[in-house]
Amino acid sequence: MLKDKFRLQIPGPTPIPPRVQQAMSRPMVGHRDPDCSRLVRDLSLRLAPVFGTRNPVLLLAGSGTSALEAAAVNTLSREDEAAVVVTGAFGDRFANILSSMEVTLRRLDIPWGTSCSPEELTAFLKNYPRVKTVFLTYCETSTGVLNPVRELAAVVREQTDALTVVDGVSCIGGVPAGVEDWGIDILVSGSQKALMLPAGLAFAAISDKAWKQIEANPHPRFYLDFRKYRNSLQNATTPFTPTVSLLFGLEEVLNMIEEEGLEATFARHRLMRDMIRAGMRALGLALLTDDRDASPTVTAVRGGDSWSAEALGKELRRLGLRVAGGQQHLKGEIFRIGHMGYADPLDMLTAITAIEVALARLGAPVEPGAGTKAAEEELIHVSSADL
Amino acid sequence: MLKDKFRLQIPGPTPIPPRVQQAMSRPMVGHRDPDCSRLVRDLSLRLAPVFGTRNPVLLLAGSGTSALEAAAVNTLSREDEAAVVVTGAFGDRFANILSSMEVTLRRLDIPWGTSCSPEELTAFLKNYPRVKTVFLTYCETSTGVLNPVRELAAVVREQTDALTVVDGVSCIGGVPAGVEDWGIDILVSGSQKALMLPAGLAFAAISDKAWKQIEANPHPRFYLDFRKYRNSLQNATTPFTPTVSLLFGLEEVLNMIEEEGLEATFARHRLMRDMIRAGMRALGLALLTDDRDASPTVTAVRGGDSWSAEALGKELRRLGLRVAGGQQHLKGEIFRIGHMGYADPLDMLTAITAIEVALARLGAPVEPGAGTKAAEEELIHVSSADL
Structure with missing residues (x-):
């Protein structure tokens, strides 16, 4: 055969559409070239409806995990209290990231294959009213569970003053999402799932409320510092070398999503x-x-x-x-x-x-x-x- | 959707395999460059088993029809007698080509959807023992009929001294074929069917017996003159500009066929x-x-x-x-x-x-x-x- x-x-x-593959084969441009600046600015804005956010979406050169860690190191520092809902291997990934940070970790484990219900999260958070960030997984790739993140984010708002961080890696682009409207504060994703690109580009959509906590957070960070990305984006660029070919591809992906x-x-x-x-x-x-x-x-x-x-x-x-x-x-x-x-x-x-x-x-x-x-x-x- | x-x-x-598409995207080379000469020589030889021939296969820049016409103009001239077995639209194409040449055309029409049987051809050729070339279709694209060309070629040999020309456009690469061993004299095909390439490259496998008739044939021809292709091939080149990208692709196609x-x-x-x-x-x-x-x-x-x-x-x-x-x-x-x-x-x-x-x-x-x-x-x- x-x-x-x-x-x-x-x-x-996931498979790369031929027209995206072709777009990625465009002649390389410098990443400080006006052509690249136009791309960075346009793509950040065109991604906003896909993430359901009113702010431009940040573009990181990295795997999905880089954006998960970025969400953690930008909102928490040593001895802060954080909660993570673990419904599978990628909730567990969040917990591992948090463990590496010496934060006080509150972990809600749900049997794999089942979503976390608002009632379970309510009961859990009652014990930890002072958590600063709650980490949720939208689609848990390891089980195929889609957690009801809109309802869960509402529980976080009711029970705490915490930010809600959502891992949307294996579903954004394939399911509806909302940042501000759903009460989510940081929604991160990667390029290689429903967004039809090779891996290497990560995304973060960030609410105004999250920006306040990010600004005030003293945790040491450099490559994953969201502030650098936001500041660079105001000048239509990225703080570090962007994945230019993936940006070429993303432009075509967004054309496809907008056409459909x-x-x-x-x-x-x-x-x-x-x-x-x-x-x-x-x-x-x-x-x-x-x-x-x-x-x-x-x-x-x-x-x-x-x-x-x-x-x-x-x-x-x-x-x-x-x-x-x-x-x-x-x-x-x-x-x-x-x-x-x-x-x-x-x-x-x-x-x-x-x-x-x-x-x-x-x-x-x-x-x-x-x-x-x-x-x-x-x-x-x-x-x-x-x- | x-x-x-x-x-x-x-x-x-038919669909182009991704690795063939990639091969066709190789940087262009000059068609008189040694790289291209190596390709022309190698491909002519590597095609031989696919066509079941002992001679190198000629490479023409053209659609399948160019090779059909080449088979006609190289073996027949005005007032020669030719037979064509029509089992569908592409047998009809052969007849149209022959009509344009002012040869005496003997046409055997078989109901579309049915193959020509050796018995039918025997009965038919009995009436025309002096035909110089008999044209057959191997796979009739318009009906999905595979004619028993091996048996039919045997009939031609028994009944006449004619050459047997076979249109293999829509099957060569997907079915066995034989030139000398099957008593076929000219077997032509195109690139865009079982050979997995875009259209634009045509092929002709030619028996020694056919070369004699080709050499002696006075019909005027230039671009489609098989002799020019054979002479150029002896110098590892083509008489006219070859489709270089398709040759890049053909090399990869033959890699695939040889691997499988x-x-x-x-x-x-x-x-x-x-x-x-x-x-x-x-x-x-x-x-x-x-x-x-x-x-x-x-x-x-x-x-x-x-x-x-x-x-x-x-x-x-x-x-x-x-x-x-x-x-x-x-x-x-x-x-x-x-x-x-x-x-x-x-x-x-x-x-x-x-x-x-x-x-x-x-x-x-x-x-x-x-x-x-x-x-x-x-x-x-x-x-x-x-x-």
Whole structure:
């Protein structure tokens, strides 16, 4: 078979659209050149609706984790009290970052595969009214849970004076978001998920309330100091060398999102989620999360009695489809299908047919075509205007 | 939805593999540069197994039709007698070329959708023992018929002293071929089908017997004069400016074919054909051709009672899949699915699911998932070594 042909259906990095790849191949420009300044200024503004913020979005050269750490070191210092809601491996990442800072860490652990409810957060924060920052994960990549961050941010406002920091890495661009309107203070993300770019560009949307705490925060920081980014942005530049090719690509990504329309983009992601879930259910496979908690961008599915998630992943790879395995204690227990960014309903049907074939090849008791049929039904009834 | 994302499943041009696209983006070189000479010499030799010939393959800058016309003008002149077997639009193309040359044209018309049998050709050639060249189509793109050119070439040898010219445009690279071993004298093809390149490069494999007739043929010709190409090739060059970027790409195409292996490449094409046919049949759709005549590279399917092939094509386009319609009197009657070149079994499943969804959206009485299931069965039982 064609060894180099495959469908990348993992929860990031995601496929790069050809027109974005082409844009990234534009001739290099200097990062202090007026062409680059125009890009930095325009992109910061054009990202604002995607993040649901009224302020320009800051652009950092770094992985998503750089923005997570930036949110921590800009809002907290040694001996401050911070709360983190851990619903999976990336909430845990936030906790690890905070542990490295010698802050007093209050940790709310939720079983993996479940979202944190407003009631749980309310009960938890009652014990810690003096926390300065509360860290939430919007989409927990490791489980496919979408936490109700709007409701959770409201709880933070009611119970404390803390800032709400949200990790939006694996969903921003695929789901609605709000900073000021949702009571979120810092929303960070990365380039390699629903934003359809290679990794290397990180984003931070910051509320006015957050800026006050950032200004006053004495924690030592240099590369990740949000103030430097804001000050440079006022001169249409970045404090350190920006990822110029990724900025070329981001311009094209924003063209694509604006052409499709944000609401239509979100609807496409919900449809893909519904197709995958219908398909997996019809095959008798167990989904890790309830419908209520299911992210439009990634779905985790449990292995079966007679087949392991790992064996399935290997067989799918052979057929030309790449999915992800589980992380930490879910390693070997689940497989994860990414459905964000440059993905469409036919990609979901391809993934489901591949899973049907792979399971049959592993001798699993599935009915070929049954999952496909269920997923097709979701697509058949979409109005033509929405295609 | 993502307006610029689509699967190109027409019978050519076919999708360009990313590594071929990258190869074509290499910095341009002069066409009399030693780098280009090395390419011309290497590619002519490396193409030989793909065409099943012992001679180097000639490289022409032109569409497939340029090579069809070259085969005619190099082997026939005014008032010569020529035979053409017409099984569809591209056999008809050969006839049109011959008509432009004032040769005496003997035409064997076979109903579209059916191959020419050795018996039919024997009976036909009995009447015309003095034809100088017989023109055959290997895969008839307009119907998806694969003519038994090996058997037909044997008939030509038995009945006449004519050369056998074969149009292999829409199948070479996806099916076995033989020049000397099959008794074929000229086998021509183009770049934009199973050879996974953009259009613009045409090929001719020529037997020693054909060279004798070519040398002696007085027909006026310049750009399409095979002798010029052979003479230039002896100096590792081309008589006229070659398509340098396409040569860069062809080098990578041949790397891919050699990595996969020719036999494995052919097996993949047969599997794709069998999957599409099983899928269409399970949906109750009527195939234009019998199994015996079915090409591994393209399949034609008739429209239904309650839906037109044209409406289906439009709906598929909306869903992100592009198929082709019918040509000449089959326009509106059929749709055609290309399955050659950079295509794999999962692409077939994608196409079938899309057809199921599109037919259901058109209100056609199909059972979603039924076609997919049948096609999956073909793939489920492929041995792991062959994946």
